[in-house]
Amino acid sequence: MTEPSFTTIENQWITLKDGTRLAARIWMPHGAESDPVPAVFEFLPYRKRDGTSPRDESTYPVFAAAGIAGVRVDIRGSGESSGVIDGEYTELELANARELIGWIAAQPWSNGSVGMMGISWGGFNCLQVAALKPPALKAVISIASTVDRYNDDIHYKNGCHLSAQLSWAATMLGYQSRSPDPAIVGDDWRDMWLQRLKQEPFFMEEWLEHQRRDDYWRHGSICENFAEFDVPAMVIAGWADGYRNTPLKAIEGLGDKAKALIGPWVHKYPHLAWPKPRADFHGEAIAWWNRWLRGEENGAENLPSVRAYILDAIKPATRRDFDPGFWIAKRKWQQPDLQCFYVEQFGTLTEGMPIPHAPEHPVYLRSPLDTGTASGEWFTLKPDAELAIDQRVDEAGSLTFQTAPLTEDHDYLGRPLVTLALRCDAETTNLCARLVDIHPDGTATRVSFGLLNLAHRNGNVTPEPMSKGERTTVNLVLDACGYRFRKGHRLRLSLSTAYWPMVLPPPQDPGLTIDITSICLGLPLLGAHELIDVKQPDNPDPLPKYIEQSPSLTKRQVVRDLSAGITRYEIQEDTGLFEHPVTGLSTRQLREETWSIAPDDPLSMSGISTWTCDMQRPGWFVRTVATSSIACTEKDWIISASVIAYEGETEIFQKIFEEKRITRDLM
Incomplete structure (x- = not known):
């Protein structure tokens, strides 16, 4: 060797x-x-x-x-x-x-x-x-x-409150509660650990203040x-x-x-x-x-x-x-030209610009609040159900418009743009727009999506309440994508007022009246480009091999309790217990997270996330259990958290972040 x-x-x-x-x-x-x-x-x-x-x-x-x-x-x-x-x-x-x-x-x-x-x-x-x-x-x-x-982080998106904010606050509470390794720091490890446990912040409190x-x-x-x-x-x-x-x-x-x-x-x-x-x-x-x-x-x-x-x-x-x-x-990036589509009178998405001064064609949209269970995680670590799945389950609660089967391939790179006129009978609500590829067999792939809290339609610094019932034109920029829609596929634009659990609901659920003749979807054309090769790694399996003591587990499920009228989105992630072959340190993290909502009540929303983190060597074992939760009223976010630490089987520390109410700011 x-x-x-x-x-x-x-x-x-x-x-x-x-x-x-x-x-x-x-x-x-x-x-x-x-x-x-x-x-x-x-x-x-x-x-x-x-x-x-x-x-x-x-x-x-x-x-x-x-x-x-x-x-x-x-x-x-x-x-x-x-x-x-x-x-x-x-x-x-x-x-x-x-x-x-x-x-x-x-x-x-x-x-x-x-x-x-x-x-x-x-x-x-x-x-x-x-x-x-x-x-x-x-x-x-x-x-x-x-x-x-x-x-463009896990907190907010155009004023919409992302559930990843709680998930990440829970993650950091769990991660930061872990002990230093005695093999490195020596006998001071326990004092260092206790200092962390006593003083570590619950990040969610600060994030919700802004x-x-x-x-x-x-x-x-x-x-x-x-x-x-x-x-x-x-x-x-x-x-x-x-x-x-x-x-x-x-x-x-x-x-x-x-x-x-x-x-x-x-x-x-x-x-x-x-x-x-x-x-x-x-x-x-x-x-x-x-x-x-x-x-x-x-x-x-x-x-x-x-x-x-x-x-x-x-x-x-x-x-x-x-x-x-x-x-x-x-070679040189420039803002792409947009290929525009509009919705014609029978609801078909058609290439071209909306007809000027067309008669208003209002359609009321109020999505069930559990629309969005096919959205996946906001940021993803594994290529499984963390990714957006077949969108047909979410399309049922959405307003959708699609093209006829495409007669040629369509290639795009950049950020799509949706412009439309709408009316709202409350100060704000959320709007989600999704660009979807409809395969010939009906499978629906989410290509891009965008979110907007309507109070943030003119910027995120000083939100402006909607004027109730007043026609308002909004622009919604979707996330960047690079995608080929194949000949024979259909392009679909899906609109919803909910995208849960990725996005937490606003305090009221008034729905929207959308003038479908005003809708303009602009798709960024790939334009002039070179076809290239990007070298793949020489080593197809680059991660080192650690000693598996117990296997990993991933589980996600949506539970709809039809009797109680409640939908739950449940996550279980277990990294398994793995030992480093040189240091002898074994670690394991378990995430258990549940989101719950009644499809007709935005104030029923709740989320709880628990991280259990284990570290061990022969003769030494420590564990922390960190739990974070969020609920809401019409006026407030309600958050709480706790951390419990164990040395061996003995509980040596407990800290409760008392329930805190933080005023909702047009969200």
Whole structure:
């Protein structure tokens, strides 16, 4: 067996100026002390020792073998790092990141050039840190991230309240309650753990205090000032994930400073993501780092502005391992031309513009509040029922318009736009629009969707109540998509006033009266492009193998209690118990989540999410159980949470976040 050309430093303490000691794992190329190397830095709360170790071990050794050091650091209060986390992307977090970049650049093994990368949290903060211009940061790779924290994250979308906000608050409460590893921190582990348990925040409280796009969300949203961002950025996302808008938004805002890559993937790195085909992330990243951290003239700056995988008439399935399609490149991204469709008098979606001054044709729409159970998760980790399934179950509660069978293939890339006129008899309600591919056998694939709280129709900073009964024209931009509708298929536009459980209902359920003759659907034409190949990874199975002690489990179901008039959406996710073969640490996380609603009562909505997190070695076992819940009245959101910790079979800590009522703000 060939000896590795690098050394793995399992734990490196880095002490910040304020005395906080952060834990780092470093992959160091041999000879770096005499021939300094560039470094790639990733800064997360997801625990390098166990949480992200599989993906770290799939990537950083490859970087190190290519002569690039990897520095993976846990945010304060996470993993083995001391202190307590204070929120998402806070001033303190970003200041710590800048300090860490300075520390890396000053090491004798560093050539002074640092790159920063990550997916999700790490993808967010690498863009945010780059906007602050630390001198040593020369390039970033941001995966499944956002440039707009208000409209393209798990909290709100055009003023609609996403259920993922509770799910993520519960996740972070569970994740942050976990113990540091005694094998790293020694006898202080229990004191560190108890400090976390006592002081960790319940993020949901802060998020609900900011229901509009205020300074809280503008902080860390680089779209607020793209001009201040001046380092090269590769921005990557997948069509099957919630963060699909970011690459195109980054290109539009950053111009030649950014390069976009969009595949068919869920919320995973491209070299290990589903559905396939995957991309050779390692090769892409090494070339990027060598260009910007070493000055190697390898042409990385000449990559096309946009490389995208165009999905080709895919079908929903219980598991999507591979999505048919083709790769295209656009050398220079421009706003696409729109192909327009209107609804003619008999309800058929027809190419062309709406007839000017056509007589109003009002249709009343009030979707059952459990419309949306086929929507899947907002951001997805597995290519199963987390993805949107066959849409026919949701179409029953929607207003739908479709074309005749297409006479030729239609190719699109970009963000669809729906314009329509409507009337509402309340201050606001929600509107969901979906672009759907109807296959010849009737199967319905969701291609794109958009959400709008009507009070946010003119912006998210200062919502405006609807004037009751007054005709109002609204524009609804759907999420980006890259898709081929095949000859013989039909294009469908579906409208609903509910999309539960993805979207929580507004306080009233008045329905909408929509003038169908006003509807205009604009679809972004693919336009001029090159057909390209995107290299797939050499290693088709890049994740390391851990020791399975109990298997994983995934279960989702919709239960309609016809007697009680209640619909429940139930989720059970069990990671299984797996042991790291080197550290001997075994971990397991169990998520149990239930959403409930009466289809005719928006105030009946409730959600509860519980995370059970286990860590163990022979003779040592700790567990935390974190529970978060939300309910509502017409005026308030009602939230509560709790954390219970066990050492062995003994309960050693309990914390109750008392029920809190937060005023609903036109939602």
